[in-house]
Amino acid sequence: MENSPLPSHNFQDREGSWNPKVVAFCCNWCAYAGADLAGMTRRQCSTNVRIVRVMCSGRVSPGMILRALISGADGVMVLGCHPGDCHYRGGNFHAQNRVTMVKELLALAGIEPSRVLLRWVSASEGDLFVQTVNDFVANLHRLGPLGGSDGSAV
Amino acid sequence: MDLLSKLEQNGARKCVACGRCTFACPASQIGGEFSPRGLVERMILEDKIPPEKEIWLCMTCKQCTQICQFGVSFHELVREVRPTLLTSLPPEENHGGIPRVLERLSAVRKIRPSRQRWITSGIDIDQSSDTLFYVGCTPYFDVIFRYLRQDLLEMPRSAIRLLNACGIAPRVLMHERCCGHDSYWLGDVETFQRLAFLNVEALERSGVREILTFCPECMITWKQLYPKMVGKLSFDVRSVTEVVAKAIEEGILRLERNEEVYTFQDPCRLGRHSGVYEPPRQLIRSIGRLVEMPRSREMAACCGNSSFVNCNAMTRQWQLQRGKEALASGADRLLTACPKCLIHLTCGLAEGWVSMERRSIRIDDLYVIAASRLSKKA
Ligand code: SF4
Ligand code: SF4
Ligand code: SF4
Numbered sequence: 001m002e003n004s005p006l007p008s009h010n011f012q013d014r015e016g017s018w019n020p021k022v023v024a025f026c027c028n029w030c031a032y033a034g035a036d037l038a039g040m041t042r043r044q045c046s047t048n049v050r051i052v053r054v055m056c057s058g059r060v061s062p063g064m065i066l067r068a069l070i071s072g073a074d075g076v077m078v079l080g081c082h083p084g085d086c087h088y089r090g091g092n093f094h095a096q097n098r099v100t101m102v103k104e105l106l107a108l109a110g111i112e113p114s115r116v117l118l119r120w121v122s123a124s125e126g127d128l129f130v131q132t133v134n135d136f137v138a139n140l141h142r143l144g145p146l147g148g149s150d151g152s153a154v
Numbered sequence: 155m156d157l158l159s160k161l162e163q164n165g166a167r168k169c170v171a172c173g174r175c176t177f178a179c180p181a182s183q184i185g186g187e188f189s190p191r192g193l194v195e196r197m198i199l200e201d202k203i204p205p206e207k208e209i210w211l212c213m214t215c216k217q218c219t220q221i222c223q224f225g226v227s228f229h230e231l232v233r234e235v236r237p238t239l240l241t242s243l244p245p246e247e248n249h250g251g252i253p254r255v256l257e258r259l260s261a262v263r264k265i266r267p268s269r270q271r272w273i274t275s276g277i278d279i280d281q282s283s284d285t286l287f288y289v290g291c292t293p294y295f296d297v298i299f300r301y302l303r304q305d306l307l308e309m310p311r312s313a314i315r316l317l318n319a320c321g322i323a324p325r326v327l328m329h330e331r332c333c334g335h336d337s338y339w340l341g342d343v344e345t346f347q348r349l350a351f352l353n354v355e356a357l358e359r360s361g362v363r364e365i366l367t368f369c370p371e372c373m374i375t376w377k378q379l380y381p382k383m384v385g386k387l388s389f390d391v392r393s394v395t396e397v398v399a400k401a402i403e404e405g406i407l408r409l410e411r412n413e414e415v416y417t418f419q420d421p422c423r424l425g426r427h428s429g430v431y432e433p434p435r436q437l438i439r440s441i442g443r444l445v446e447m448p449r450s451r452e453m454a455a456c457c458g459n460s461s462f463v464n465c466n467a468m469t470r471q472w473q474l475q476r477g478k479e480a481l482a483s484g485a486d487r488l489l490t491a492c493p494k495c496l497i498h499l500t501c502g503l504a505e506g507w508v509s510m511e512r513r514s515i516r517i518d519d520l521y522v523i524a525a526s527r528l529s530k531k532a
Contacts, residue, residue, distance in 0.1 A: 063250015104297045110267040147262045
């Protein structure tokens with residue numbers, strides 16, 4: 001994924017009925033199971049989110065988050081296990097460092113750092129998953145599309 | 155433009171296949187299949203752009219063009235064929251492609267970067283000045299490469315301190331975008347065009363008459379690449395080394411000398427691409443003793459990477475070689491005047507090398523060291 005060609009700036013389809021697009025990287029052991037639980041218990045969840053299952057939140061590199069943003073996502077979530085619960089012991093701490101770095105870069109680049117979110121969601125927290133997604137999407141509605149609301153890239 | 159006219163325009167059809175370029179080319183020397191001579195030959199004989207990943211190994215360091223006796227501009231030719239390969243055979247991006255994504259984000263008009271947090275107290279900025287200090291990507295690098303060096307932001311700060319000591323308080327842009335240098339050399343024409351127009355537009359009616367840069371890549375972008383894209387610009391572009399060296403010559407600026415011995419890594423964009431060899435040396439001589447490495451000035455060896463693509467184990471070997479060369483020169487410190495040279499060399503020489511040689515050489519930035527020698531009372 002890291003070396004695939006970048007699609008060209010795709011900020012065009014954002015006029016009129018814009019709806020935020022969210023990429024959520026969910027770790028296999030906690031957050032993804034949490035999302036699963038939310039589905040099985042028929043919680044109502046915003047449909048804006050595209051889930052990418054990763055084995056560990058520590059798998060998510062800053063480059064992946066930034067690529068998601070430039071490829072058309074308005075926000076990116078990284079959801080992993082609670083501290084101490086990581087299946088691989090410390091992957092979620094790596095995730096924390098990386099998200100901090102991405103937020104710092106976004107602030108410099110003139111993009112709201114709140115477009116990237118890191119949260120700990122365990123396998124039993126279906127409700128928390130839904131709440132986190134819905135709040136995040138609501139925030140994106142407030143911020144508007146990434147790259148300008150008039151739909152023009154330049 | 156078809157391949158034939160690209161070859162024609164860059165003088166490639168005058169190639170006599172002597173092989174000097176391949177002999178001098180870092181990408182060829184560090185191993186692998188890459189050969190400028192071979193590529194020119196194949197392009198001429200086969201009349202097509204060879205679909206080879208090796209094209210991304212070229213660091214556009216201009217060594218081949220410099221050494222060619224027949225006027226072949228191979229680094230330009232490489233750049234011109236890259237757009238056709240960018241999507242079908244993309245380069246391997248290092249660091250997860252972060253630098254490139256940031257460059258592309260800054261090419262979006264509605265996104266307005268706000269990177270001026272590097273400006274700390276103790277440096278004089280004057281927003282009504284007609285001299286602009288263009289900072290470039292270093293604020294990003296400070297975040298990405300903090301694990302390598304904690305002093306990257308000291309580069310622009312020191313450059314400004316030196317300018318202040320010369321009596322110049324420059325202006326800075328509050329929403330400065332990337333210059334687009336890497337997009338240009340990687341063949342991402344679209345991003346480069348956008349950045350060229352956005353950047354020139356931002357300065358057009360600002361009253362700026364001169365741009366000063368400490369990063370050689372920003373310098374060639376403003377000085378050589380933008381005029382190609384948007385026509386003649388109404389301001390001069392100079393490297394901070396040129397300004398400071400002139401002030402030293404005129405006796406306006408005095409730096410404290412000591413016994414330290416330095417050697418200098420000519421950044422390819424400052425040296426071969428711009429012909430600025432003497433000013434950084436004047437600066438070094440004013441703070442200590444300068445010894446040259448065998449490969450210096452026009453023949454300076456590349457720092458091993460360009461545009462953060464295709465960095466590999468062979469790059470390391472190249473950097474190690476350069477490190478040994480610096481060590482053998484007898485210098486205490488290897489100085490450079492480019493944020494990327496500093497990052498790549500620091501990275502390349504960080505591990506492995508101490509254990510192999512049991513000795514090491516410090517690598518630092520010229521501006522930072524020079525600014526530390528500003529007399530306190532001046
Ligand atoms: S140095 Fe010039 S003439 Fe010789 S092989 Fe290279 S491009 Fe051809
Ligand atoms: S520009 Fe440098 S790396 Fe590229 S072919 Fe020429 S000598 Fe080799
Ligand atoms: S030398 Fe180090 S910093 Fe430079 S591209 Fe290679 S890995 Fe990155």
